[in-house]
Amino acid sequence: MTATLPPKLQAMVDELAGIDDLEEKYLVLIDMGSEVPDIPADRKTPACLIQGCQSVVHAYTTLEGGKLRLHGYADAKIVNGMLALLVLGLDGLTPREFLAVDPRFIEKTGVIQTLTPSRVNGFYNIHERLKAEALIALAQGDAHAD
Amino acid sequence: MPYDIDKIRHDFPILSRQVHGKGLVYLDNGATTQKPRAVIESLVDFYENHNANIHRGAHGLGSEATAAYEQARGRVDRFLGGNNGNEVVFTRNTTEAVNLLAQAWGREHLKAGDEIALPISEHHANLVPWYMVAKEKGAKLVMLPLDADGRVDLGRAAELIGPRTKVLAFAWVSNVLGGINPAKELLALGRAQGALTFVDAAQAAPHFPLALTDLGCDAAAFSAHKMLGPTGVGVLWAKESLLAAMPPWQGGGSMISRVTPELVTWNRLPWKFEAGTPNIADVVAFGAALQYLKDLGWEAIAEHEAKLTAYGLARLAEVPGLKLYGPTEPGRRVAVFSFKLDGVDPTDAGALLDAQGIEVRVGHHCCQPLMDSLGVPGLIRASAYLYNTEAELDALAEGLKKVTRTLAQPRARA
Numbered sequence: 050m051t052a053t054l055p056p057k058l059q060a061m062v063d064e065l066a067g068i069d070d071l072e073e074k075y076l077v078l079i080d081m082g083s084e085v086p087d088i089p090a091d092r093k094t095p096a097c098l099i100q101g102c103q104s105v106v107h108a109y110t111t112l113e114g115g116k117l118r119l120h121g122y123a124d125a126k127i128v129n130g131m132l133a134l135l136v137l138g139l140d141g142l143t144p145r146e147f148l149a150v151d152p153r154f155i156e157k158t159g160v161i162q163t164l165t166p167s168r169v170n171g172f173y174n175i176h177e178r179l180k181a182e183a184l185i186a187l188a189q190g191d192a193h194a195d
Numbered sequence: 196m197p198y199d200i201d202k203i204r205h206d207f208p209i210l211s212r213q214v215h216g217k218g219l220v221y222l223d224n225g226a227t228t229q230k231p232r233a234v235i236e237s238l239v240d241f242y243e244n245h246n247a248n249i250h251r252g253a254h255g256l257g258s259e260a261t262a263a264y265e266q267a268r269g270r271v272d273r274f275l276g277g278n279n280g281n282e283v284v285f286t287r288n289t290t291e292a293v294n295l296l297a298q299a300w301g302r303e304h305l306k307a308g309d310e311i312a313l314p315i316s317e318h319h320a321n322l323v324p325w326y327m328v329a330k331e332k333g334a335k336l337v338m339l340p341l342d343a344d345g346r347v348d349l350g351r352a353a354e355l356i357g358p359r360t361k362v363l364a365f366a367w368v369s370n371v372l373g374g375i376n377p378a379k380e381l382l383a384l385g386r387a388q389g390a391l392t393f394v395d396a397a398q399a400a401p402h403f404p405l406a407l408t409d410l411g412c413d414a415a416a417f418s419a420h421k422m423l424g425p426t427g428v429g430v431l432w433a434k435e436s437l438l439a440a441m442p443p444w445q446g447g448g449s450m451i452s453r454v455t456p457e458l459v460t461w462n463r464l465p466w467k468f469e470a471g472t473p474n475i476a477d478v479v480a481f482g483a484a485l486q487y488l489k490d491l492g493w494e495a496i497a498e499h500e501a502k503l504t505a506y507g508l509a510r511l512a513e514v515p516g517l518k519l520y521g522p523t524e525p526g527r528r529v530a531v532f533s534f535k536l537d538g539v540d541p542t543d544a545g546a547l548l549d550a551q552g553i554e555v556r557v558g559h560h561c562c563q564p565l566m567d568s569l570g571v572p573g574l575i576r577a578s579a580y581l582y583n584t585e586a587e588l589d590a591l592a593e594g595l596k597k598v599t600r601t602l603a604q605p606r607a608r609a
Binding site: 070071072074076077079103124125126127149163168171 | 202216540541542546547549550551572599602
C-alpha cells in the first residue's frame with residue numbers, strides 16, 4: 050500500500066482514523082460529503098452512473114491543464130462521504146499521480162469495517178471508474194507527447 | 196404464569212452484548228432470530244453425546260441420533276396441528292421447500308397457458324422458484340394486488356383467480372409490510388378453482404401456531420432460524436396424498452427403497468424427499484426451539500407481541516417525516532415495521548442506527564416487485580420478536596429522530 054498519500058487526502062484519512070466512536074465517524078464522513086459540489090444535471094446520465102452501487106452514484110473526470118479534475122455525487126450521504134475522499138482528496142493530481150494512490154487507504158479510515166460488502170465494493174467501483182478515465186487520460190497524454 | 200421479559204432476555208446470551216460500544220437493540224428478527232441457551236445447548240449436547248448418522252447405523256449412537264431427529268419431526272408436526280409425521284419434510288430453509296414443491300409438482304402438472312397466482316408483495320423465495328418452472332413449462336405468473344392496508348385485495352383476487360389458475364401461493368404474513376393476509380378466504384378462492392394452494396409461513400410461524408390442517412392449504416413452508424432455531428433447517432409440510440403423488444426432487448442416499456442400474460424405487464414418506472445426510476444436529480436443536488416456544492406459551496407470546504405492535508405503531512408515528520407501510524390497525528399485523536424517512540436514504544439510516552447499536556434491515560427486502568409497486572427503491576425495516584421490549588422501541592424511535600436531525604442539518608467541521 051502506498052506509504053504516503055496526497056496531503057489533502059492524508060488529512061481526511063487521519064481525521065477519520067482518529068475517531069473511535071462509529072457514530073461520530075459517520076457524522077464527520079457525512080460532513081465531508083456535504084462539501085462535495087453537486088454535479089450538473091446533464092452529467093447525471095447512465096454514462097456516468099457507477100454500476101454495482103446500492104445507491105445512485107454518478108462520477109466522472111475532466112482534464113484541465115494536464116491535471117485530473119474529479120466530480121461525483123451520491124444520493125446516500127455516507128456513500129457521498131466516501132466519494133468525498135476521492136473527489137476532494139485526489140482532485141487536481143496528474144493522471145499518473147492519481148494512479149499511484151492505492152484505494153485501500155479507505156481501510157485506514159475505519160469506516161468500511163462496519164458496512165456491508167456491497168457498499169464497500171461500491172467505493173471500489175467508484176474508484177475503478179475514475180481510474181479507468183485516468184488511464185485513458187494518461188494514454189492520450191502520452192500519445193500527445195509522442 | 197406472567198411473561199417475565201427479564202428472565203426471557205436472560206435466556207438469550209447474545210442480547211447482553213454490545214455493538215460499537217452501545218447496548219445491542221436487535222430489531223432484525225424478520226431476517227433471523229437470536230437463539231436461546233436451550234437451543235445452543237441442544238446443539239452442543241448432540242455433538243458431545245449423540246452424534247452419528249441416522250436411519251442406517253446398526254449401533255446405539257445411530258439409534259439415539261435417529262430418535263432425536265425423528266422426535267424433532269414429531270414436535271414440528273404437533274406445532275402444525277398434525278398427527279402425521281409423514282407430512283413433514285426437512286429442507287435447508289423455506290426457499291428450498293418452495294423450490295422442491297415448484298419443481299416436483301410443477302414439472303409434472305403445469306403446462307402452457309396455466310397461471311400461477313401470487314401477491315405482488317411476495318418474497319423472492321416464493322416468486323422466483325415459480326417463475327423458473329413457469330418459464331420452463333410456458334405458464335405465467337399473475338400478480339395479485341394489495342388493498343390500501345397492504346394486504347391481498349380479496350375482491351381483485353377473486354377476479355384474477357380463475358379456471359387457468361393452477362397454483363395459488365402466498366405469504367401468510369408479509370416480510371415487509373407485516374400484514375397478516377386473509378389466508379382462509381384466499382385459500383377458498385384457490386380451492387374453488389382446483390388450484391394447488393401453498394402458504395409461505397416463514398413470517399407467520401414465529402408468531403402463532405400454524406394449525407395447517409384447519410387452514411385448508413395443500414402445502415406450506417417455514418424456516419427454523421426465524422423462530423429461535425438454527426440456520427440451515429426448513430420445513431415443507433404437505434398433505435400426504437400430495438407428497439405421495441409427487442416424484443422426488445433430489446436423488447441420492449436415504450431417499451431410495453431399492454437401487455439397481457435398471458430401476459430405482461423410492462423410500463416411503465417423508466424420507467423420499469430427504470436425499471443424503473440431513474442437517475441432523477440443527478434439526479434436533481430446532482426441536483429444542485419449538486419446546487422453548489411451547490413452554491413460554493403461544494398465547495403469552497402473542498399477547499406480548501401485540502403490545503409491542505401497538506406500542507411500535509404509536510412511537511413510530513411520532514417520528515417526523517416517517518411514512519409507515521402496511522396495516523395501521525394492530526390486529527391486522529405483526530410487529531414488523533417497514534417505513535421510509537423523508538429525504539433519508541435507507542442505507543444511511545441503517546448505518547447511523549447501527550452506530551447506535553440498533554440493528555435493523557434496509558433495502559428491498561427480497562421484494563423488488565413490491566418496492567416497484569410502492570415506488571420506492573428500498574425501505575427501513577424494524578422487526579421485533581418475543582424478547583424485545585418497549586424500551587427498545589423507544590430507542591428505535593429516538594434513534595430515528597436523531598438520524599433525521601443529523602441528515603437534515605450537516606454540522607460545520609472544525
